[in-house]
Amino acid sequence: MSIHINTEAKQFHLTNGKISYIFHVLKNGELGHLYYGIAIKHQADFSHFQDGGIPTAASCHAEKADPAFSLETVKQEYPGYGTTDFREPALSIKRESGSSIHRFDFEGYTVTEGKERIPGLPATYSKPGEAENLEVSLIDRTAGLKLTLHYTLFQDLPVIARRTVLENIGNEKIRLERVMSLSLDLSDSEYMMMQLSGAWSRERHIKERKLESGIQSVGSARGASSHHHNPFLALRRPETTETLGEAISFHFIYSGNFLAQIEVDHYDTARVMMGIHPFQFNWQLNPGETFHSPEAVMTYSDQGLNGLTQSVHDLFRHHLISSNWQKKERPVLINNWEATYFDFNAEKIIQIAKQSKELGIELFVLDDGWFGKRDDDTTSLGDWFTDENKLPDGMEALSEAVRAEGLKFGLWFEPEMVNEESLLFGEHPDWVVHDPDRPKSYGRNQWVLDYTRREVVDHMYERMSSFIKSAQLSYIKWDMNRNITEAFSASLDFEHQGEFFHRYILGVYDLYERLTSEFPDVLFESCAGGGGRFDAGMLYYAPQAWASDDTDAAERMKIQYGSSFVYPLYSMGSHVSAIPNHQTLRNTSLKTRGDVAYFGTFGYELDPNQMTSEEKEEVKIQILNYKKYRTLIRDGDFYRLRSPFTSNELLWMVVSKDRSEALAGWYKMLAAPNPKNGQIIKLAGLDPDASYTINGQTKPHHGDELMRRGVNLSPEFNGVNGPWAKRGGDFQSEIFYLKRLL
Numbered sequence: 001m002s003i004h005i006n007t008e009a010k011q012f013h014l015t016n017g018k019i020s021y022i023f024h025v026l027k028n029g030e031l032g033h034l035y036y037g038i039a040i041k042h043q044a045d046f047s048h049f050q051d052g053g054i055p056t057a058a059s060c061h062a063e064k065a066d067p068a069f070s071l072e073t074v075k076q077e078y079p080g081y082g083t084t085d086f087r088e089p090a091l092s093i094k095r096e097s098g099s100s101i102h103r104f105d106f107e108g109y110t111v112t113e114g115k116e117r118i119p120g121l122p123a124t125y126s127k128p129g130e131a132e133n134l135e136v137s138l139i140d141r142t143a144g145l146k147l148t149l150h151y152t153l154f155q156d157l158p159v160i161a162r163r164t165v166l167e168n169i170g171n172e173k174i175r176l177e178r179v180m181s182l183s184l185d186l187s188d189s190e191y192m193m194m195q196l197s198g199a200w201s202r203e204r205h206i207k208e209r210k211l212e213s214g215i216q217s218v219g220s221a222r223g224a225s226s227h228h229h230n231p232f233l234a235l236r237r238p239e240t241t242e243t244l245g246e247a248i249s250f251h252f253i254y255s256g257n258f259l260a261q262i263e264v265d266h267y268d269t270a271r272v273m274m275g276i277h278p279f280q281f282n283w284q285l286n287p288g289e290t291f292h293s294p295e296a297v298m299t300y301s302d303q304g305l306n307g308l309t310q311s312v313h314d315l316f317r318h319h320l321i322s323s324n325w326q327k328k329e330r331p332v333l334i335n336n337w338e339a340t341y342f343d344f345n346a347e348k349i350i351q352i353a354k355q356s357k358e359l360g361i362e363l364f365v366l367d368d369g370w371f372g373k374r375d376d377d378t379t380s381l382g383d384w385f386t387d388e389n390k391l392p393d394g395m396e397a398l399s400e401a402v403r404a405e406g407l408k409f410g411l412w413f414e415p416e417m418v419n420e421e422s423l424l425f426g427e428h429p430d431w432v433v434h435d436p437d438r439p440k441s442y443g444r445n446q447w448v449l450d451y452t453r454r455e456v457v458d459h460m461y462e463r464m465s466s467f468i469k470s471a472q473l474s475y476i477k478w479d480m481n482r483n484i485t486e487a488f489s490a491s492l493d494f495e496h497q498g499e500f501f502h503r504y505i506l507g508v509y510d511l512y513e514r515l516t517s518e519f520p521d522v523l524f525e526s527c528a529g530g531g532g533r534f535d536a537g538m539l540y541y542a543p544q545a546w547a548s549d550d551t552d553a554a555e556r557m558k559i560q561y562g563s564s565f566v567y568p569l570y571s572m573g574s575h576v577s578a579i580p581n582h583q584t585l586r587n588t589s590l591k592t593r594g595d596v597a598y599f600g601t602f603g604y605e606l607d608p609n610q611m612t613s614e615e616k617e618e619v620k621i622q623i624l625n626y627k628k629y630r631t632l633i634r635d636g637d638f639y640r641l642r643s644p645f646t647s648n649e650l651l652w653m654v655v656s657k658d659r660s661e662a663l664a665g666w667y668k669m670l671a672a673p674n675p676k677n678g679q680i681i682k683l684a685g686l687d688p689d690a691s692y693t694i695n696g697q698t699k700p701h702h703g704d705e706l707m708r709r710g711v712n713l714s715p716e717f718n719g720v721n722g723p724w725a726k727r728g729g730d731f732q733s734e735i736f737y738l739k740r741l742l
């Protein structure tokens with residue numbers, strides 16, 4: 001790994017043998033971009049990589065009328081506003097005079113081993129020897145601003161993490177109006193843009209479009225990263241597939257408002273940007289103050305989209321998710337939400353726990369409805385005291401009873417919310433996010449607490465930490481069920497009001513930071529009406545996320561398939577629930593529900609006492625299987641092999657890093673009459689020279705055979721083969737567990 005610096009030509013080459021990222025100081029003193037892609041050998045001088053240099057109709061640089069030099073036609077590192085580039089900039093400022101013009105000249109650089117933390121923000125981290133960091137500083141002396149661009153190159157991954165720091169080194173106040181975390185100018189726009197979009201209950205569906213002239217973007221201005229667009233973008237060449245070709249992905253390590261944007265200009269170059277959404281954002285930077293942007297990461301693959309995914313999963317597993325949770329097995333859990341909703345008492349819960357233990361479940365999670373007087377979603381959020389009507393002996397006693405059955409115990413909280421009908425609102429009406437001159441909009445009958453205020457965060461820290469200690473919690477599901485309206489805080493004045501959304505998320509992170517550092521062994525699962533805040537920022541604190549409220553197996557295939565572009569399998573909460581499914585009213589077999597949920601952090605969301613004895617036996621086997629698979633699911637390489645978005649089937653698999661075991665899941669949505677029997681599916685990622693047993697059968701198969709010729713699916717019902725058919729009907733599935741012979 002190396003960061004080469006040519007001090008004379010002022011060129012920087014970041015390379016780790018997988019990728020190269022090259023930039024330099026332009027002749028006017030600003031930073032220009034030269035190359036990003038597969039690693040190329042280091043050269044003494046890369047100046048011939050600069051595009052442009054040919055006179056065009058563009059505006060040329062002010063100091064010296066040089067028609068061959070214009071920012072409009074050179075690739076830049078962190079484009080600004082006000083001179084010869086008319087595309088959207090990475091930075092936007094306002095000086096006291098009202099001027100927005102700025103220009104940053106190269107000042108110096110430092111290279112350090114490893115990574116520093118970003119104050120108050122989640123970010124990737126590294127152990128000594130795993131990463132190098134380059135900081136390049138630039139100064140606008142007229143505005144009195146210092147800009148520092150951070151680049152972290154990871155040793156074994158085709159990944160660069162980027163972020164921006166602004167420091168007011170002058171005497172006047174500066175208003176920051178847009179601070180992107182990264183900007184990348186690409187020489188051409190021959191790409192498909194991939195995004196993960198959706199809505200409640202159908203999060204992270206894959207959408208693709210060809211890049212076109214103009215601006216294309218996704219973002220959120222809801223106060224959370226959102227169900228609607230994930231803070232992610234990928235570019236693939238039109239010919240790139242899951243296994244072949246070039247692709248780049250961009251991930252934002254942040255949970256609030258974001259913008260991910262690509263601008264294609266009149267020369268068909270593409271400018272990618274990612275950062276806090278500039279809409280409803282500004283930040284007052286007084287003399288001596290510093291602003292840190294969140295981090296964004298760029299990943300490059302020349303091995304198709306699966307190559308991209310595998311690198312991102314490795315990055316998040318080893319450099320983002322808390323090291324405390326990297327190698328810990330996640331417990332098979334049962335959550336009572338779909339089993340009871342608000343209607344439970346201690347006895348019902350203990351019965352569920354008792355039965356769960358017999359099935360092999362390891363953790364019981366008591367969901368919504370245990371606090372205040374909460375019998376529906378109209379009251380009590382904010383009143384984090386045990387509802388003694390439901391649980392007269394208190395939470396400690398319930399936890400003790402559940403733990404006496406041999407399960408761990410966890411609780412649901414929605415710490416950022418309050419109901420109008422609550423003691424907390426009565427005591428602190430000013431703690432609600434609202435504009436005092438206007439009515440407050442409701443969302444799920446609730447309001448949002450003002451996390452820009454320290455006293456609100458302190459209050460919730462006290463409430464949650466007290467339950468962690470008294471009820472000996474092993475797990476917390478942290479929910480957030482509505483977005484922010486009337487975004488205004490009485491604690492912020494006119495100059496600072498534009499900081500509201502970012503300060504809100506900083507408050508959320510502060511609470512997460514305090515709780516996770518004081519209680520490192522409590523497993524946090526993030527949730528926001530399902531997957532409404534499933535993002536890399538949350539993953540830093542909460543190693544798993546409730547991927548969606550939709551537990552329907554068929555819908556989950558799409559949700560988990562889409563999510564896999566960003567999130568490691570072991571971070572996706574995926575549960576088997578009862579049928580008819582509560583979100584779609586669809587019936588799928590218990591087998592298919594389990595076969596889908598295996599590819600995540602596995603659990604149940606039903607009342608096991610309502611199951612037949614055959615179902616209980618099947619569930620016991622599912623749980624035993626998952627316990628066998630879970631290290632593989634946690635650490636393996638994931639392959640998407642057939643997409644539910646483009647076919648009636650889904651095929652995915654996970655292969656251990658040493659290729660000694662693998663798990664493949666094949667699924668078919670709708671059955672059709674007279675299907676082909678003897679269907680073959682091709683696997684991937686295996687050792688071609690090894691032999692594998694499949695599902696414990698004695699006859700081994702060669703790795704090369706399984707990948708090149710494929711494996712046979714079992715016979716499907718076709719109207720006449722009743723006695724032989726092994727599967728049939730809608731939403732069928734097959735699981736292949738492969739073990740390499742020694």
Ligand code: GLA
Pocket residue numbers: 337367368412479481527528529530546548549
């Ligand atoms: C949200 C969550 C669900 C459940 C309910 C409880 O919708 O996503 O899993 O916890 O809240 O109210």
